[in-house]
Amino acid sequence: MGEKVQGNLVIIGGSEDKEKDCFILKQVVQLAGGSAARMAVLTTASLKPEQVGKEYIEVFKKLGLKEVSIFNISDRRKACDPEIIKKLKESTGIFFTGGDQLRITGTLGGTELEKSLYDLYRQGVVIAGTSAGASVMSDTMIVGGYSDDTPQVTSLSMAPGLGFLKEVVIDQHFAQRGRTGRLLSVIAHNPYILGIGIDEDTAIVVRSDGHLEVIGSNSATVLDGKNIGYSNVSELEPNQPLIITNVILQILSSGCRFSLKERKPMIN
Numbered sequence: 001m002g003e004k005v006q007g008n009l010v011i012i013g014g015s016e017d018k019e020k021d022c023f024i025l026k027q028v029v030q031l032a033g034g035s036a037a038r039m040a041v042l043t044t045a046s047l048k049p050e051q052v053g054k055e056y057i058e059v060f061k062k063l064g065l066k067e068v069s070i071f072n073i074s075d076r077r078k079a080c081d082p083e084i085i086k087k088l089k090e091s092t093g094i095f096f097t098g099g100d101q102l103r104i105t106g107t108l109g110g111t112e113l114e115k116s117l118y119d120l121y122r123q124g125v126v127i128a129g130t131s132a133g134a135s136v137m138s139d140t141m142i143v144g145g146y147s148d149d150t151p152q153v154t155s156l157s158m159a160p161g162l163g164f165l166k167e168v169v170i171d172q173h174f175a176q177r178g179r180t181g182r183l184l185s186v187i188a189h190n191p192y193i194l195g196i197g198i199d200e201d202t203a204i205v206v207r208s209d210g211h212l213e214v215i216g217s218n219s220a221t222v223l224d225g226k227n228i229g230y231s232n233v234s235e236l237e238p239n240q241p242l243i244i245t246n247v248i249l250q251i252l253s254s255g256c257r258f259s260l261k262e263r264k265p266m267i268n
Contacts, residue, residue, distance in 0.1 A: 005260065007121040009164055009206040013172045013198030014098055014131035016216070018059045024203045024216050029063050031126040031205070032093025038067040040091035044074065044107050045099025045132040052097050079111035088116055093126045096133025102143055104136045105161060114162065121164055124208070134172045134198060139163035142171055142186065148178030151242035153233055156185045165206060168260065171197040174221060183223055188233040188244050191225030194263065202254075210261040214252045224248040224263055 008031055016024045029037055041056045043049035053070035060068045071088060073079050088094075094117065096104065108114045121127050127137070135141045144157035158169075171183045174197030183195040198204060199218035206212045214220045229246040236242065250265055252258060257266040 005165060005206050005208055005210055007124055007164070007208055008126045009137055010126060010128035010203050011134045011137050011165070011170055011198060011206065012128065012130035012203040013134060013174060013200050013216075013218070013220075015173070015176075015200035016130055016203070017201055018055070022059060022063060024201070025059060026063055027203070027205060027215055028093060028095065028126065028128045029060065029065060035064040035066070037065055037093050038069070038091045039065055039093045039095060040069050040071055040088055041095045041097065042071045042073060042104075042133075043097050043099075044072070045101060045103050046097050047099060049074070052099075056095065056097065073107055073113065076107055076111055079108050079113040082112075085113055085116050088113065089120065091120070091125065093128065094120065096127075096129035096136065098131030098133055101132040101135040101141055101161070102159065104132065105141075105159065108162070109160075117162070118164075127164055131172050134170050136161045138165045138168045138170050140169050140193065142169060142182065145179075145182035145185065147182065149181055151181040151184045151188070151244070152239060153185050153188065153236050153242060156182055156189075158186070158189075167192065168194045168196055171195065173200055175199045175218065180221070180223075183221075184244060184247065185242055187223050187225035187247070188228075188231050188242055191228045191231075193225070194260070195223035195225075197221040197223070206260070210259060211266065212258050212260060214256045214258075215254055217254070219251050219253045220256075222250040222252065222258060224250070226263065
């Protein structure tokens with residue numbers, strides 16, 4: 001089994017607090033080096049990069065950072081620009097905003113900038129992302145599927161992600177958009193993959209030792225299909241509901257820890 005993680009990740013379920021305590025973003029800053037951190041904000045996923053970039057400049061500066069750079073990588077030419085890559089490599093923290101995760105992978109995939117991100121990750125630079133920026137963290141990502149619906153494989157769309165986190169699929173805005181059904185459909189496809197659903201204003205902090213910790217005001221849900229007894233996923237007709245048995249479900253709130261390697265919670 002390959003190593004699931006190699007560096008430090010903060011994977012946010014979206015709609016993180018930016019006005020009050022900003023607890024999750026404070027943790028991103030702390031992991032990136034505190035007040036001396038050099039934060040790079042990638043707005044590639046957003047249709048309003050200038051507006052989103054300005055918003056994160058304001059919140060990160062409010063949290064004490066002096067160096068916050070916005071990288072509006074809107075096309076593959078920019079993702080291969082040596083000057084942009086050089087500046088990115090000076091960062092101690094990388095933050096992916098929300099939007100459309102396919103804009104991130106479609107723009108960065110296979111470019112020099114993507115290679116630089118992997119290098120920074122292996123060096124210990126914290127990589128953080130919210131909403132769409134959370135979905136791209138894993139090697140396989142969800143790009144479509146009905147929320148709050150009976151689990152149906154035909155309603156699900158997946159694509160390759162950036163692959164910082166192996167053998168895991170992330171879903172975001174999880175409880176708020178009723179996404180349990182579509183995450184069950186994911187693990188029915190391949191029970192070896194862990195499904196992790198992250199609520200809004202909630203994040204998982206994933207360390208290089210393969211342990212994660214939940215932070216924020218809501219919960220993270222872990223769906224594990226390793227003990228599935230029966231599934232009809234390979235025989236499903238269009239719009240036919242999924243049958244799946246013996247799924248392990250863990251619901252974890254702030255302060256809870258989980259071992260990705262051992263696939264079990266670490267409750268004291």
